[in-house]
Amino acid sequence: xxxxxxAKISKKTIFCAAIGTTLEWYDFTVFIYIAPLLSKxxxxxxxxxxxxxxxxxxxxxxxxxxxxxxxxxxxxxDKIGRKKVLILSVWLMAVPMVIITFLPTYDTIGIYAVLxxxxxxxxxxxxxxxxxxxVLVMLLEQAQPENRGFIASWGTCVSGSGVLLxxxxxxxxxxxxxxxxxxxxxxxIPFAIGILIAAFSLVxxxxxxxxxxxxxxxxxxxxxxxxxWDALKKYPGKIFIVFCLTGxxxxxxxxxxxxxxxxLTLVLHYPHEESLIxxxxxxxxxxxxxxxxxxxxxxxxxxxxxxxGTLFFxxxxxxxxxxxxxxxxxxxxxxxLLLMTAVTAFTAAFVSSVNxxxxxxxxFSGMSIGYNIGNAALGGTAPLVSxxxxxxxGNAVAPCYYLIIGGILILFxxxxxxxTAGKPLAEY
Numbered sequence: 001x002x003x004x005x006x007a008k009i010s011k012k013t014i015f016c017a018a019i020g021t022t023l024e025w026y027d028f029t030v031f032i033y034i035a036p037l038l039s040k041x042x043x044x045x046x047x048x049x050x051x052x053x054x055x056x057x058x059x060x061x062x063x064x065x066x067x068x069x070x071x072x073x074x075x076x077x078d079k080i081g082r083k084k085v086l087i088l089s090v091w092l093m094a095v096p097m098v099i100i101t102f103l104p105t106y107d108t109i110g111i112y113a114v115l116x117x118x119x120x121x122x123x124x125x126x127x128x129x130x131x132x133x134x135v136l137v138m139l140l141e142q143a144q145p146e147n148r149g150f151i152a153s154w155g156t157c158v159s160g161s162g163v164l165l166x167x168x169x170x171x172x173x174x175x176x177x178x179x180x181x182x183x184x185x186x187x188x189i190p191f192a193i194g195i196l197i198a199a200f201s202l203v204x205x206x207x208x209x210x211x212x213x214x215x216x217x218x219x220x221x222x223x224x225x226x227x228x229w230d231a232l233k234k235y236p237g238k239i240f241i242v243f244c245l246t247g248x249x250x251x252x253x254x255x256x257x258x259x260x261x262x263x264l265t266l267v268l269h270y271p272h273e274e275s276l277i278x279x280x281x282x283x284x285x286x287x288x289x290x291x292x293x294x295x296x297x298x299x300x301x302x303x304x305x306x307x308x309g310t311l312f313f314x315x316x317x318x319x320x321x322x323x324x325x326x327x328x329x330x331x332x333x334x335x336x337l338l339l340m341t342a343v344t345a346f347t348a349a350f351v352s353s354v355n356x357x358x359x360x361x362x363x364f365s366g367m368s369i370g371y372n373i374g375n376a377a378l379g380g381t382a383p384l385v386s387x388x389x390x391x392x393x394g395n396a397v398a399p400c401y402y403l404i405i406g407g408i409l410i411l412f413x414x415x416x417x418x419x420t421a422g423k424p425l426a427e428y
Contacts, residue, residue: 013142014151016208017135018158020090023201024131025162026169027093027194028124031059031100032258032383033170033279036265036272037187041105042114053391056384058118059258062125063380066372071228073130074368078227078361081214082138085130085364087205092127094198096120101191125380132159133368140355141213141363145422146298152352153294156344160287163257167283169193171276179272213360217427224361231358231366238357241413242370243377245306245354248410249346250379252313255399256282256339259383264324264332267396274329281333282340289341293348301421302353306414309346312338314407321397356420360427378406 031038039051042058069092077085099120106113136155143151169190177186217223224230232239257279264275297305316338323335358366386399 013138013208014154014158016204017086017138018154018161019197019201019204020086021132021135021155021158022162022165023090023194023197024093024128025159026166026197027097027162027191028062028128029163029257030166030170030190030194031062031121033167033261033276034187034190035059035262037183038117040183041107041187042117044106053384053387056262056387058114058121060380060384061118062121062128063376065122065125066129066376066380067369069126069129070133070368070372071129071365072126074133074365075226075228077130077134077137077364077368078224081210081218082134082141082364083205083208083210086134086138086208087202089127089131089134090198090201090205093124093131094195094202096123096127097191097194097198101188101195129372130368133371134364136351136355137364137367138208138211140352141211141360141425145424147295148356149297149302149349149352149421150291150295152355153290153297153348156290156294156347156351157287160283160290164280164283164287166190167276167280171273171280174276175273213425213427217361222361222427227362227365228369231362231369235358235362235366239366239370241357241417242354242367243374244410244413245350246371246374247378248310248406249343249350250375251382251406252309252339252343252403253347254379254382255386255403256336256343257286259386259399260336262383263386263399267390268325268327270327270329270332278329278333278336282336285337285340286344286347289344290348293345294352297349297352298421301419302349303414303417303419305345305349306353307411309342310407310410310414312342313403314411316342317400317403317407318397321400325396353417353420356423356425358426360425 035055038058039055043051043054073085073089076088099116103116103120104113132155135158136152139155140148140152173186173189174182260282261275261279264270264278265272293305320335320339323331326332354371355363355367382402385402389398389402390396392398
């Protein structure tokens with residue numbers, strides 16, 4: 001494939017994939033930023049902490065569906081193509097958004113509101129299980145060996161853009177309407193905006209071109225008949241590496257992106273609007289700096305960035321959480337920016353490194369299985385575990401111990417890996 005052809009395909013694919021991935025992560029994370037309101041509307045309780053735990057329980061339910069979505073959609077992606085699965089995932093995300101937008105609250109239909117909300121989140125989790133790994137595979141397979149880190153990191157950039165957009169929409173809606181109006185009706189507006197994004201996303205996804213690597217193995221008749229099963233049978237060690245790295249990265253990421261807004265507002269009593277603005281700032285850092293870290297991983301390798309991020313969590317996890325607990329908003333900003341910088345550096349190297357472990361005919365499946373089980377078991381439970389740690393210990397900095405202990409263990413996993421930067425992709 002010539003350089004000109006590569007440039008043409010990658011730019012169009014990045015743009016089309018960006019719309020779908022932005023939608024997925026907007027829809028999936030807007031729930032997080034509305035969580036303080038949802039806890040009152042769907043889980044009324046005398047104890048605020050009980051309401052928060054219940055809300056994060058629904059958030060976790062969505063994550064528990066990600067492995068199933070990853071296995072089924074990843075298997076399909078290796079059999080029928082990356083593009084078709086990415087289009088399907090947009091439909092699977094859009095339907096729950098419609099349901100949540102018009103869902104009556106607990107006061108109107110009681111426990112049925114909770115059940116419907118949980119089912120909608122589970123369908124969203126199923127969708128994300130295949131979409132994010134699919135777009136990472138799609139981007140990686142457009143790139144040349146010398147810039148795979150940079151191209152794949154755009155998956156992080158566009159997912160971060162979805163998080164940023166959801167944070168920004170909730171912050172602006174809250175600022176314009178006020179907390180009382182948000183509680184009555186305004187909370188539905190961010191979900192309704194997701195429906196509009198979905199419609200535009202579907203139009204763009206149909207214009208996306210299929211991965212040239214997938215087209216190559218299809219032409220050669222090398223498509224696996226049972227890709228998910230074959231990946232599990234042939235690459236259990238590699239899937240375990242993806243599981244470990246994803247799980248730990250998920251703990252770090254969701255502690256900052258998902259847990260932090262509620263932690264600052266309801267545990268440390270920062271103003272709700274301040275926590276939303278802070279979350280928007282760190283989401284912007286994550287989205288816009290990811291390609292720079294991805295480019296650096298092409299120069300220095302994937303392992304140095306993952307090791308650097310992990311060492312930061314180990315040695316600075318406690319001081320950073322003490323800064324949050326200080327009650328000083330300036331310290332909270334500094335702490336959040338430091339944490340998110342380490343998360344972004346790790347992520348930008350991770351997204352290419354784990355995809356480079358697998359051959360093309362089982363890449364989507366192998367990546368999806370390890371990634372989504374790791375996220376469900378560890379990453380998606382991070383907000384819930386963090387809240388429980390505070391509840392059990394009465395210590396506002398207790399979540400940092402989860403980050404530190406996990407970091408010590410993950411050093412051994414990173415140390416066992418071979419460097420993959422700049423090496424050709426295996427096809428089958």
